Amino acid sequence: MHDTIPKRPGTRSPVTSGEVARLARVSQSAVSRVFTPGASVSPATREKVMQAATVLGYRPNALARAMISGRSRLIALLVAYLDNQFYPIVLEQLSRQLQGRGYQVLLFMTEPGDQDEVVRRILQYQVDGIVMASATLSSDLARECAQTGIPVVTLNRYVATSPASSVTSDNIEGGRLLADFLVRGGHERIAFIAGAEDSSTNRDREAGFYRGLAEHGVTAFDRALGNYTFEGAAEAARLLMKRKPAKRPDAIFVANDHMAFAVMDVIRTELGLSIPGDVSIVGFDDVPEAAWKAYDLTSVTQSSQAMAETTAEILIEQIETSGVRKRAAVLPAKLVVRGSAKVPL
């Protein structure tokens, strides 16, 4: 298990534009131009340079380029956690989108405490833009980023007072669709398990949900707090469901799928009730697991693809034009009917 491999010669890629220039018998500037899209070089020069570059295995140093041009083509992506599948999926999509447009993702996992430290690091790396996914920066810090002129997009978060642009799905409409679906499904005691109280997703989903109920002249039967965690949701489910049948909900809207799975586990395994026989469950996000047959969860689709595309688009537009104007993109929400809730006749 201990083959030695050649000691590395130095710490960096050895071949520079100067060396290519020497071999090609042109100036170093000429080499640079060949590797700068849009720069004017004669075909003959280009040919000589490309040949020399190939021989030497030359690759422009992205760091040097970033220094001199003031464009790192680096996008900081801040994430707090990846256990809710929605985030890895959107991270994958976003990363592919950005790569396709010549940018690269610099990943920052945020810790609960030290936001300052994270921002400091981000700014040190001279990123061209910032995307905040599950993470939320204090508005002070978001403002600090904005002040340095770096575009910021919050993905799946909207903060009215922040200068950052945002990309969300239509959480209000999604909540409304779910309420409508549940009422029309004949449910009479409809409850809500909330995510984090301070999150815009929870606020909007809940507001839309109540509005949807109100449109049918119905009010929510009960509410519990799950905080977007697995354990919090399980506890909320116990609170709501450990009662006599007439006293407990016959339908629950859980603020995201991740929590809904925990809720379903408690209801079926711990309480021995059936879904949707005893209680209907609906979630939000339509993460891949929602389609798994063991859950078969009725949910609202947030298209990670569309969210990633829109985020990349807004960010790059703001990077490449100097007009940094706050944008708030809201993507359509779509109901996905599966088997975890009674279906309207």
Next chain:
Amino acid sequence: MHDTIPKRPGTRSPVTSGEVARLARVSQSAVSRVFTPGASVSPATREKVMQAATVLGYRPNALARAMISGRSRLIALLVAYLDNQFYPIVLEQLSRQLQGRGYQVLLFMTEPGDQDEVVRRILQYQVDGIVMASATLSSDLARECAQTGIPVVTLNRYVATSPASSVTSDNIEGGRLLADFLVRGGHERIAFIAGAEDSSTNRDREAGFYRGLAEHGVTAFDRALGNYTFEGAAEAARLLMKRKPAKRPDAIFVANDHMAFAVMDVIRTELGLSIPGDVSIVGFDDVPEAAWKAYDLTSVTQSSQAMAETTAEILIEQIETSGVRKRAAVLPAKLVVRGSAKVPL
């Protein structure tokens, strides 16, 4: 939705070490030294510099530092997909480990085709090290990276002929434990659903599994190919299980949890059979969903924490000492007994 925010002044953070030096009335070198751990600066100078830096909001430019020092403190992380939860989790852990040690993850999602393109980009960014997770580079490319002197660690992959170091769990032992568990559980027709034929994880898990069976004088009843995909696994399950009871397996080892969920869905929902009543299912990885009650999957733990720690350790050791010696770390595998397979008496 269209608040204007101040136009960004320039493209980069405006304050440089020179400006701090001017304000603090010291040389630019002195400023640099204050921000270089271990450099010798008098307390008085340090004080003056820190004060000026705070006033101006100075942060050293990491790119400039990287250029001059030949250390970018950037680690390229190559991943092919994130839908198997094992990868996001290990990505999160690894990223935290590296951040804690002053490194940052530069994420590269690989596309099936253009490996060259990815390697080119990685090398352009002057990364100090490379981690390959679900991605596999052709051995040519791995060798090319190694030749430039950049340490490479393959995570959850082992390639004997590659100069790259590796971190895996003990897949052979894990397979063996599962075989032993299944045989002792009284199963008589034990089948295997394979991952990707060319992957080291599949090869080792399968080899260990057969060895474990052999130790009991048993041979595998059947085998199908799932290719580590959800759909492949579902199809493999149909192939194996759509037969008369005596002709089909009474236990299946599925090469990873991600596939096992698909297998369980097919068996229960499509075929109407019970687990473990009609057939026992065991998986490998112990991803979070394996503990979800709807699956309650007996599996083998790969500690993502330990794998991330070891990867960071090996990588950083190789970066910070010049001796680049191939290392192959194999972490212990542990059986986790849940309810998806009959338990030995």
Next chain:
DNA sequence: CTGAAAGCGCTTACAG
């Protein structure tokens, strides 16, 4: 189209 030169913001010998 092309080359010489300046400069991005920093670290690090080198003298003192």
Next chain:
DNA sequence: CTGAAAGCGCTTACAG
């Protein structure tokens, strides 16, 4: 301990 100077590898006006 400190400052002046060189230099990391590049892009980009500026002349020609």
